[in-house]
Amino acid sequence: xxxxxxxxxxxxxxxxxxxxxxxxxxxxxxxxxxxxxxxxxxxxxxxxxxxxxxxxxxxxxxxxxxxxxxxxxxxxxxxxxxxxxxxxxxxxxxxxxxxxxxxxxxxxxxxxxxxxxxxxxxxxxxxxxxxxxxxxxxxxxxxxxxxxxxxxxxxxxxxxxxxxxxxxxxxxxxxxxxxxxxxxxxxxxxxxxxxxxxxxxxxxxxxxxxxxxxxxxxxxxxxxxxxxxxxxxxxxxxxxxxxxxxxxxxxxxxxxxxxxxxxxxxxxxxxxxxxxxxxxxxxxxxxxxxxxxxxxxxxxxxxxxxxxxxxxxxxxxxxxxxxxxxxxxxxxxxxxxxxxxxxxxxxxxxxxxxxxxxxxxxxxxxxxxxxxxxxxxxxxxxxxxxxxxxxxxxxxxxxxxxxxxxxxxxxxxxxxxxxx
Amino acid sequence: xxxxxxxxxxxxxxxxxxxxxxxxxxxxxxxxxxxxxxxxxxxxxxxxxxxxxxxxxxxxxxxxxxxxxxxxxxxxxxxxxxxxxxxxxxxxxxxxxxxxxxxxxxxxxxxxxxxxxxxxxxxxxxxxxxxxxxxxxxxxxxxxxxxxxxxxxxxxxxxxxxxxxxxxxxxxxxxxxxxxxxxxxxxxxxxxxxxxxxxxxxxxxxxxxxxxxxxxxxxxxxxxxxxxxxxxxxxxxxxxxxxxxxxxxxxxxxxxxxxxxxxxxxxxxxxxxxxxxxxxxxxxxxxxxxxxxxxxxxxxxxxxxxxxx
Numbered sequence: 001x002x003x004x005x006x007x008x009x010x011x012x013x014x015x016x017x018x019x020x021x022x023x024x025x026x027x028x029x030x031x032x033x034x035x036x037x038x039x040x041x042x043x044x045x046x047x048x049x050x051x052x053x054x055x056x057x058x059x060x061x062x063x064x065x066x067x068x069x070x071x072x073x074x075x076x077x078x079x080x081x082x083x084x085x086x087x088x089x090x091x092x093x094x095x096x097x098x099x100x101x102x103x104x105x106x107x108x109x110x111x112x113x114x115x116x117x118x119x120x121x122x123x124x125x126x127x128x129x130x131x132x133x134x135x136x137x138x139x140x141x142x143x144x145x146x147x148x149x150x151x152x153x154x155x156x157x158x159x160x161x162x163x164x165x166x167x168x169x170x171x172x173x174x175x176x177x178x179x180x181x182x183x184x185x186x187x188x189x190x191x192x193x194x195x196x197x198x199x200x201x202x203x204x205x206x207x208x209x210x211x212x213x214x215x216x217x218x219x220x221x222x223x224x225x226x227x228x229x230x231x232x233x234x235x236x237x238x239x240x241x242x243x244x245x246x247x248x249x250x251x252x253x254x255x256x257x258x259x260x261x262x263x264x265x266x267x268x269x270x271x272x273x274x275x276x277x278x279x280x281x282x283x284x285x286x287x288x289x290x291x292x293x294x295x296x297x298x299x300x301x302x303x304x305x306x307x308x309x310x311x312x313x314x315x316x317x318x319x320x321x322x323x324x325x326x327x328x329x330x331x332x333x334x335x336x337x338x339x340x341x342x343x344x345x346x347x348x349x350x351x352x353x354x355x356x357x358x359x360x361x362x363x364x365x366x367x368x369x370x371x372x373x374x375x376x377x378x379x380x381x382x383x384x385x386x387x388x389x390x391x392x393x394x395x396x397x398x399x400x401x402x403x404x405x406x407x408x409x410x411x412x413x414x415x416x417x418x419x420x
Numbered sequence: 421x422x423x424x425x426x427x428x429x430x431x432x433x434x435x436x437x438x439x440x441x442x443x444x445x446x447x448x449x450x451x452x453x454x455x456x457x458x459x460x461x462x463x464x465x466x467x468x469x470x471x472x473x474x475x476x477x478x479x480x481x482x483x484x485x486x487x488x489x490x491x492x493x494x495x496x497x498x499x500x501x502x503x504x505x506x507x508x509x510x511x512x513x514x515x516x517x518x519x520x521x522x523x524x525x526x527x528x529x530x531x532x533x534x535x536x537x538x539x540x541x542x543x544x545x546x547x548x549x550x551x552x553x554x555x556x557x558x559x560x561x562x563x564x565x566x567x568x569x570x571x572x573x574x575x576x577x578x579x580x581x582x583x584x585x586x587x588x589x590x591x592x593x594x595x596x597x598x599x600x601x602x603x604x605x606x607x608x609x610x611x612x613x614x615x616x617x618x619x620x621x622x623x624x625x626x627x628x629x630x631x632x633x634x635x636x637x638x639x640x641x642x643x644x645x646x647x648x649x650x651x652x653x654x655x656x657x658x659x660x661x662x663x664x665x666x667x668x669x670x671x672x673x674x675x676x677x678x679x680x681x682x683x684x685x686x687x688x689x690x691x692x693x694x695x696x697x698x699x700x701x702x703x704x705x706x707x708x709x710x711x712x713x714x715x716x717x718x719x720x721x722x723x724x725x726x727x728x729x
């Protein structure tokens with residue numbers, strides 16, 4: 001037996017040419033033992049060729065048995081009128097719908113013989129497969145799950161990691177940035193100096209996937225997709241699930257329209273500190289540029305970067321604010337980062353109340369203490385790191401007068417609206 | 421699958437909420453989903469590769485047409501960085517990421533339902549051929565076919581230099597494409613525009629080719645714009661064969677004639693218009709030597725792989 005052990009990134013392709021006569025039935029058989037792998041990552045079969053070396057058709061058998069036991073696979077096919085020869089073949093992770101780490105023991109191709117037969121034709125069609133179907137949530141599961149979801153929407157660099165993945169860890173599950181809001185709220189470059197989302201740009205076009213005309217349908221199935229995906233991760237419909245989604249703020253309204261029974265926390269931070277934090281993260285050798293390979297700003301284009309980040313903050317805040325206003329009052333909560341930073345215990349207590357979790361005061365104190373900025377080791381915080389300074393108002397030190405003026409022109413109205 | 425009829429009262433009972441309205445009684449059955457999926461043909465390409473001509477004009481015989489749903493665009497996000505940042509790639513190992521590898525079996529099933537039911541809502545049939553033109557969704561091509569693997573793919577390739585030439589023309593001040601972009605192309609930003617879009621073309625083309633190679637042979641079809649332009653009748657015949665539509669030769673001739681570039685009134689074509697010149701190789705006239713050198717630096721390997729000299 002031939003042993004094949006490959007990763008999902010590797011493939012195994014093997015073919016052996018055999019001359020056949022036209023319009024005759026042939027039988028081929030192999031033995032195979034699937035040790036591990038995913039269904040529909042492999043098949044054996046024959047490709048039938050004409051005299052010009054064109055493939056006429058392919059008859060296959062999926063190698064879907066991963067019981068670890070040896071299985072005999074039989075394939076009976078009729079050679080066509082135009083046939084010149086066939087190729088007996090194996091395909092693993094190549095020309096198949098599923099790529100998988102896998103291990104097989106197989107009859108070597110050179111040992112396979114074609115035998116003339118009168119048996120009925122037996123083969124699978126190459127498109128004869130089904131996607132593996134997970135057990136999805138029932139409508140009741142969906143309803144319960146939706147009510148236990150708490151979205152934290154904000155702009156990136158708004159303090160959501162601290163709130164979403166640290167302060168709210170008590171008796172909750174957490175999803176740290178699924179980016180579904182980002183995918184839904186994807187935006188184009190500026191149009192007339194404003195960032196415009198695809199959905200706002202194209203919603204009147206009925207061919208656009210998320211068009212207004214077919215909103216009822218896509219909302220219904222988008223809800224199923226979001227809930228099905230979350231359920232796939234936790235299979236838990238009773239525990240509050242905190243979803244930190246700062247980069248998905250642009251899609252907050254779309255998400256919440258699909259899941260109107262979920263809760264939202266709108267975390268607001270002074271946009272000038274947000275831009276300050278971005279400029280720090282996007283400088284040479286800082287965490288963001290290193291992690292994703294983005295080009296750092298330089299003195300020539302720093303102002304451009306400030307404009308970009310300030311505009312993005314304004315647009316994100318507009319979207320989240322509107323989503324907040326349209327969401328049920330009892331299911332929404334607004335908090336300023338600065339208040340959370342300066343009065344963590346009291347603010348956090350209110351947030352746990354909002355989510356519906358009773359947390360003992362002692363436990364709350366412990367959490368606040370454990371995750372205070374002051375208790376982060378000095379080597380893990382500071383300029384160029386994900387956790388930087390947590391100092392509201394630091395933008396005043398970081399930006400020149402001109403840079404402050406630029407930010408004020410772009411963000412002034414929105415900042416005043418939030419009371420900054 | 422059970423079809424559930426919703427009305428406002430049942431909806432309220434189910435969701436306990438009034439501000440979302442749900443459909444509907446006609447969710448596709450698994451059998452209908454499969455049938456619809458097999459009748460979908462996605463046309464992927466770089467933008468400005470002739471997909472409008474092919475999908476919205478040449479392929480209108482006995483087909484339904486969906487002109488740029490952008491679902492492929494929503495299913496990814498890319499940025500040109502040293503690592504050619506692609507959101508779906510760079511985050512796929514994170515379990516929290518919505519489209520993570522770990523939960524692929526879950527999201528692909530529900531995303532498939534979303535895609536198929538959304539398309540069905542528009543065309544109300546599962547047995548007709550539906551042609552979906554998706555040039556701006558090219559970066560999400562892999563995720564599309566993860567969800568609807570039984571659908572067909574047509575890959576339209578075009579000389580990348582003509583693609584860039586067409587893009588530059590579209591973004592010139594006063595041109596049609598300027599509404600959709602931040603800035604017009606001018607003498608200050610022209611070189612950067614050309615370089616950036618040349619890189620986008622290379623990245624997108626390579627991803628499209630990779631996905632194409634991984635598709636089952638009977639579900640994929642590759643064509644060059646230049647071949648379609650110069651030998652429209654024969655190439656189109658092959659395409660109709662591929663999607664499974666029998667078209668009478670006379671009808672095919674009529675379509676080719678009706679939608680030939682030469683038959684478009686002169687006031688509806690030309691520089692600055694959506695339909696411009698349909699002249700392969702026009703880039704040689706429109707780019708300076710330096711611009712041609714830059715394009716060559718970025719694109720030559722991919723161009724040569726596609727057989728463009």
